Amino acid sequence: MTIDNLLGPGPWPRRVATAAVFLVPALALTVQSGYSYGAALLLVCALCSLHRWPRLPQDRWTWGFAAAMSCIGVLWLVLANPLEGLGGWDRPSKFAFGVVCLLFVSTAAPKPRAQFWGLLAGCAGAGVVALWQVYVENSPRASGFPTGRTNAIQWGNLALLMGTMLAVQTLALREHLSRRAVAMACVGGLLALNASVLSQSRGGWLALLMATPVGLYFLWHFYRRELWRMLAGTTIALIVLGAANHKVLAERWNVMEKEVLIYGTERAADTSVGQRLEHWRFAWEVGLEKPLLGWGMRGYLAEKEKRVAAGQYEPSILEYIYTHNEPLDMFIKAGLVGVLLLLLFYAVPLGMFWPTRARMAAYAGQAAEVRAQVLALRMAGVCIPLLYAGFGMTQVFFAHNSGIMFYLFMVMTTWSAVRGMDALYAGKGSATAAA
DSSP: OOHHHHHOSOOHHHHHHHHHHHHHHHHTTTSTTTHHHHHHHHHHHHHHTTTTGGGSOOOHHHHHHHHHHHHHHHHHHHTOOGGGGGGGGHHHHHHHHHHHHHHHHTTSOOOTHHHHHHHHHHHHHHHHHHHIIIIISOOSSOOOSSTTTSOHHHHHHHHHHHHHHHHHHHHHHGGGSOHHHHHHHHHHHHHHHHHHHHHTOTHHHHHHHHHHHHHHHHHHHHOGGGHHHHHHHHHHHHHHHHHHTHHHHHHHHHHHHHHHHHHHHHOOOSSHHHHHHHHHHHHHHHHTTSTTTOOHHHHHHHHHHHHHHTTSSOGGGGGOSSOSOHHHHHHHHHHHHHHHHHHHHHHHHHHHHOOOHHHHHTTTTSOHHHHHHHHHHHHHHHHHHHHHHHHTTTSOGGGSHHHHHHHHHHHHHHHHHHHHHHHHHTTSOOHHHHO
16 A cells, blocks of 8 residues: 555545645646646635634744745845836735745645656656757747746756756655656656756756755765665766757857856956856945845845946846846845845755654654655755755846745645655554554
8 A cells, every 4th residue: 555545535635735746846847837826726725724724733844934935025025126016016925825825735734646746747748848949949948838938047947956856756766666657757857857958057057066965965875775876877867968968068068168258358248157247246246335234126226227337347237137146136135134034045945854864763663665755755855945046046046936936836835745744654653553
């Protein structure tokens, strides 16, 4: 009997939560605003059951993430672009509704395996969309449907994140899945990574490199006997992927080298890399003048225009209201206070999911499949803030609807699956007794 069967059909909140756990990753990159369907389902059901879930006890980590969401939502409200008018409420409202959805879904105990299948469907869908756009529609970059409407950087990085989450779940569950499911997951993961390459988003490469030490730690800690075999398999997969996209990778690398060289020698900031480097210089130098609370959005925009007009910085930085670096963007607009809140927004989910010795020991008496499933969810959960922190080095990810929605709802749905398993299995003896 599998874990999902042990949970049974359950009450309707469990069925809704299970659907959301599947839908958020399954549709995220395949249809326009695909990450919103599962989110909308949760919000509607949360509002329809206000008589129920507010009275249920919540875990301290759930309250911690709710507090982090609230703080970031208020911060985005304070930093709203004055030119947006009522549009300035768009981002803060997502965080407010996110808190409601979190408190609803965290007690619903969805079927944990739903996320694996959702990631598999989402990775395969993203891969097919990327291949279609680049090789059939002849688009210069894969960016999701409708073509040209989605930011290619956001889309490609989210494909990389989903591919990574699917990879770690497959690694953990490989002995408890059919050979066909493992093969499908391997193909789906490669398709997602290929979608990231075809999006030509170089920031994802940096994020993956930054996350590598944590990945090696997990392999050493949980899969030491198979470490070298897994590293060899990963290396082969990356070689195959690189060989299939050699031209794209070589061109993007050469362009990056050239743009860095030109900026370093001529201070030319009219290129992708040059504009980023110039914006970072501006954000750091000007941010140091008001390091505690920053300049605010209005002050940031005014000061940028003033200093560009004075010839201190290149005009190219006037094209964007964000600095292409999440911590630096917070630093210049909200100072060290904003940076600390951003780091907290990464750190709380990291603390929620990290598979500590004590957390895994609570499952010592359970069947191997149960232990593998909770480890799969926790490692996949760690991937979310870890890779988002990497993406933020070259992109203000939370300035985009996709960045906010995917982060909030992937964290909360993954957490709800973990909490459901903890309630059913942690510290309760054998799986048979729990059943």
